[in-house]
Amino acid sequence: xxxxxxxxxxxxxxxxxxxxxxxxxxxxxxxxxxxxxxxxxxxxxxxxxxxxxxxxxxxxxxxxxxxxxxxxxxxxxxxxxxxxxxxxxxxxxxxxxxxxxxxxxxxxxxxxxxxxxxxxxxxxxxxxxxxxxxxxxxxxxxxxxxxxxxxxxxxxxxxxxxxxxxxxxxxxxxxxxxxxxxxxxxxxxxxxxxxxxxxxxxxxxxxxxxxxxxxxxxxxxxxxxxxxxxxxxxxxxxxxxxxxxxxxxxxxxxxxxxxxxxxxxxxxxxxxxxxxxxxxxxxxxxxxxxxxxxxxxxxxxxxxxxxxxxxxxxx
Amino acid sequence: xxxxxxxxxxxxxxxxxxxxxxxxxxxxxxxxxxxxxxxxxxxxxxxxxxxxxxxxxxxxxxxxxxxxxxxxxxxxxxxxxxxxxxxxxxxxxxxxxxxxxxxxxxxxxxxxxxxxxx
Numbered sequence: 255x256x257x258x259x260x261x262x263x264x265x266x267x268x269x270x271x272x273x274x275x276x277x278x279x280x281x282x283x284x285x286x287x288x289x290x291x292x293x294x295x296x297x298x299x300x301x302x303x304x305x306x307x308x309x310x311x312x313x314x315x316x317x318x319x320x321x322x323x324x325x326x327x328x329x330x331x332x333x334x335x336x337x338x339x340x341x342x343x344x345x346x347x348x349x350x351x352x353x354x355x356x357x358x359x360x361x362x363x364x365x366x367x368x369x370x371x372x373x374x375x376x377x378x379x380x381x382x383x384x385x386x387x388x389x390x391x392x393x394x395x396x397x398x399x400x401x402x403x404x405x406x407x408x409x410x411x412x413x414x415x416x417x418x419x420x421x422x423x424x425x426x427x428x429x430x431x432x433x434x435x436x437x438x439x440x441x442x443x444x445x446x447x448x449x450x451x452x453x454x455x456x457x458x459x460x461x462x463x464x465x466x467x468x469x470x471x472x473x474x475x476x477x478x479x480x481x482x483x484x485x486x487x488x489x490x491x492x493x494x495x496x497x498x499x500x501x502x503x504x505x506x507x508x509x510x511x512x513x514x515x516x517x518x519x520x521x522x523x524x525x526x527x528x529x530x531x532x533x534x535x536x537x538x539x540x541x542x543x544x545x546x547x548x549x550x551x552x553x554x555x556x557x558x559x560x561x562x563x564x565x566x567x568x569x
Numbered sequence: 570x571x572x573x574x575x576x577x578x579x580x581x582x583x584x585x586x587x588x589x590x591x592x593x594x595x596x597x598x599x600x601x602x603x604x605x606x607x608x609x610x611x612x613x614x615x616x617x618x619x620x621x622x623x624x625x626x627x628x629x630x631x632x633x634x635x636x637x638x639x640x641x642x643x644x645x646x647x648x649x650x651x652x653x654x655x656x657x658x659x660x661x662x663x664x665x666x667x668x669x670x671x672x673x674x675x676x677x678x679x680x681x682x683x684x685x686x687x
Contacts, residue, residue: 415644415645415646415648415649415650416645416649417645417648417649417652417668417671418668418671418672420649420652420653421652421664421665421668423653424652424653424655545608545611545612545615546608546611548615549611549614549615549618552618552675552678552679552680553679553680555672555675555676555679555680556676556679556680556683558668558672558675559672559673559676559683559684562665562668562669562672565665566665
């Protein structure tokens, strides 16, 4: 049980919100500079608190709106009990706690998930179809982000030369497919952000990167090599492209052009390379000193290798 | 008698790093768990990377300078800018070959097992 001042403040707030429920077992699961996830029990019911300090550039209430809309639309998400902003600027969500595993390597290997594994790719396809069928009006505040422009901006801000990433950027611009339809995109749909049980996918979490865009972005991102976590199969290291596309279409998703998903997979790999550079820069700038972050800078070349192979049609 | 780069005594920088990496592999990693063990593994990997860079770096630097010279640019900053400006549009095959060589050199230091031999 968290007994710090923060913990006491949060306990009191949660009890008031939840009709005077007794708050127990409050503890922090993870936290960054501006966001934290806490777990607790309210009258014995396991719940999750996500909170965001004032000043974060993302608005947690927009994210809460997407979670609410996704739940109403039948996508597997934790039930949203409350979301609001306090007078001191802190925004938060209270969500149902879903039991299950999020660690990719365990989902891919542990005997506990043996029955779940063969059906997970189909579960992912069906969940994506539900998400992409949502009416963008149901989640106000989402913006359309041009991914090539946005990540070019980040690359330029880093100020380091990356010739391979420039070559790929040209390719992305030259071969960009027309967008079928703009819809709600999860934005980080991959193992790590899925709660998986022995029976399959239970919930899609971490909606903070949700935005409007071509729904094919989510399918491509799920297939990026980094998200295979060492597995050989293209979709999350668990299954084949065809399984994903068939399940997605069968659940009412858009008709899939594999070439378009491939473009998004290349974009995702390029984007991940830039994210690796950013992670190393977090160490180099002194924001968070860590040899783990430093080492990620030297993983950029793995992405560059995959990207050159893709440009030659060899993946 | 073996000549060492003065003024330092043996071991060399690479041998010192190797000794620490061996200690991590032999004593630290087997006796730790969880995040500490993971971070000890990352540390051993990082040291391996530095050992390979000490060994391969000078040759790679020379090869890289030759590649840049061949492409007609002074450094990677100029190369990146020229690619973005479309200046290599008519030398695509040549450019890709040069970039592939650079990437393979980087992988030879960062993670030699990443490239499949087939």
